[in-house]
Amino acid sequence: MRKYFLYLIKKRFPIYLTAFIIFLLLFLVVNREDNMIWEVQNVKYLHEGIVSVYVISLGIGLAITPIVEFSFKMKKITMDQAYSLPIKREKLYLTRYIIGFLEIVVPFTLSYFISLLVIFPWANAYCNFLGFFAYYGMLLVSGFVVYSILVFFFTKANNVIDGILCTLMATIILWPVLLMLEKMIHPNDYINYSDSFVLFNYYSYSANFTTMILFHSKINMNYEPLIFFSILGVAAFIGQYFMSMRFKSEDAGQRSESWFCYKIMLPVFLISTIFSCQNIIIAIIILLCTYLAYVLYKRSFKLDKKTWIIFACVMVLEITSFIIGGFF
Numbered sequence: 245m246r247k248y249f250l251y252l253i254k255k256r257f258p259i260y261l262t263a264f265i266i267f268l269l270l271f272l273v274v275n276r277e278d279n280m281i282w283e284v285q286n287v288k289y290l291h292e293g294i295v296s297v298y299v300i301s302l303g304i305g306l307a308i309t310p311i312v313e314f315s316f317k318m319k320k321i322t323m324d325q326a327y328s329l330p331i332k333r334e335k336l337y338l339t340r341y342i343i344g345f346l347e348i349v350v351p352f353t354l355s356y357f358i359s360l361l362v363i364f365p366w367a368n369a370y371c372n373f374l375g376f377f378a379y380y381g382m383l384l385v386s387g388f389v390v391y392s393i394l395v396f397f398f399t400k401a402n403n404v405i406d407g408i409l410c411t412l413m414a415t416i417i418l419w420p421v422l423l424m425l426e427k428m429i430h431p432n433d434y435i436n437y438s439d440s441f442v443l444f445n446y447y448s449y450s451a452n453f454t455t456m457i458l459f460h461s462k463i464n465m466n467y468e469p470l471i472f473f474s475i476l477g478v479a480a481f482i483g484q485y486f487m488s489m490r491f492k493s494e495d496a497g498q499r500s501e502s503w504f505c506y507k508i509m510l511p512v513f514l515i516s517t518i519f520s521c522q523n524i525i526i527a528i529i530i531l532l533c534t535y536l537a538y539v540l541y542k543r544s545f546k547l548d549k550k551t552w553i554i555f556a557c558v559m560v561l562e563i564t565s566f567i568i569g570g571f572f
Contacts, residue, residue, distance in 0.1 A: 245335045252343045259312075263305065264351035270301055271359035277366045290370035294363075295379060295454050298356060299447045302383055305348040306391045307444075310398040311408065313344035318403045320496040327493055337399070337488035341481075345391055349384065356380060375457035382450035389477030390446055396480035397504060399488070406500040409540070413509045415443035420516035424565075427520065427572045440469040499543055506541040511558045518562045519569040527566050534559060 274297040282291050314337075316322040326336060360376055367373065397414040401407035422438035439445070449470050452463045500506060514537070518530050538555050539545050547555060 245331055245339055248329065248331050248336070249339050249343065252339065256343060256347050259347050260351050263348060264354055267301055267305075267352055267355035268358060271297055271355055272362060275359060275363055277363075280363075281366065281370070288370070290367055290459075292455050292459065294367070295451050295458070298379070299383060299386075299451050302348065302352055302387055303390065303444060303447050305352065306345070306387050307394060309344040309348055309391070310395045310411070311404065313340045314395065314399050314407075315404050316340075317399065317491060318401070318407065318496055320493055323491075323493040323496040332489075333491065334485055334488050337491075338485055341395055341484065344395070345388070349387065353380070371458040372460065373458075375454050378457055379450060379454035382453055383447075386447050386450045388481075389473055390443060392477045392481040392484070393443060393473070396484045399484060399491070400502040400504040401500040402495045402498045402502075403500065405540075406505060410500065410505040410509060413513050414504075417509055417513050417516075418442070420520060421512060424516045424519040424569070427569070437466060440466045441472070443473065445469065446473045499541070506537075510537055510541065511554075511561070514558060515561050515565045519565040521566070522570055531559065531562060534562065 275294055280291045280294045281288055283289075316326055327333065329336065331339070357380075364373060393414065394411055397411045398407040401410050418441035419438050422441055426438050446469065449465065452465055455461055456463055514530060514534055518527055521527050521530065535555065538547060538551060542548070542551055
């Protein structure tokens with residue numbers, strides 16, 4: 245594992261260097277003094293958006309990395325080559341996981357602290373600058389949680405397209421599900437609390453906590469999503485490690501039949517989404533997209549008998565969900 249890790253470190257050096265340059269330029273261009281020091285009625289203050297560029301860039305970087313590091317398992321040739329190495333499968337995937345995390349976190353860290361040296365002379369007078377150091381730690385924790393979840397769902401697919409689509413569904417699937425439950429339980433006074441359960445909103449906790457430290461402000465936050473995704477992130481990390489032993493090279497490039505992909509997420513996502521959609525035109529579009537979704541899943545316009553039965557059941561549940569949703 246150590247030799248494979250060092251080999252990948254050397255091979256990924258161009259990625260490290262490129263990411264470092266992009267991060268540094270982005271941080272220095274966005275967080276300029278003339279861009280972040282605002283003046284209202286002759287009173288100058290530091291804009292709270294100064295933390296945004298960091299969390300957005302880290303989030304994008306860690307979202308792309310699973311595709312780069314784990315796409316090898318989507319092709320039989322590259323998967324066979326990887327499995328021929330003198331390393332256990334679980335350690336191979338763990339090494340890839342660590343390398344993927346580091347190739348974003350390392351250049352991000354260097355760029356982050358260089359940018360702090362640049363902004364310190366003019367920003368220190370307007371905030372508690374120690375908040376930036378706390379922010380860095382919280383960003384690493386947030387990054388680990390989100391990255392672990394993305395890696396887990398991407399690696400459950402057998403090809404890149406399925407991996408990307410299933411990962412996207414996994415990041416937002418709780419939103420329509422909880423919105424449906426929220427409307428059913430509190431039909432007259434629901435507060436759209438469900439949107440807090442979009443995975444990438446997890447990063448907002450780091451920004452909110454940092455804003456409280458930097459500017460001594462108070463922010464109301466829902467802590468249930470924070471707790472839920474934190475537990476899910478740890479579970480995804482552990483699950484990905486043990487499930488990697490079951491990945492077979494003959495599945496590479498084939499249809500993704502994992503229960504963590506289309507089998508569960510397609511019906512759950514479609515049925516819960518149409519519940520909150522009370523526009524008949526949009527509902528019809530969703531129903532049409534259901535067929536296209538199963539075509540994409542099965543990679544054929546000619547669905548087999550079993551799939552037609554599942555498709556019909558999902559359509560009936562969607563229509564039922566739409567009708568019931570009209571009463572809430």
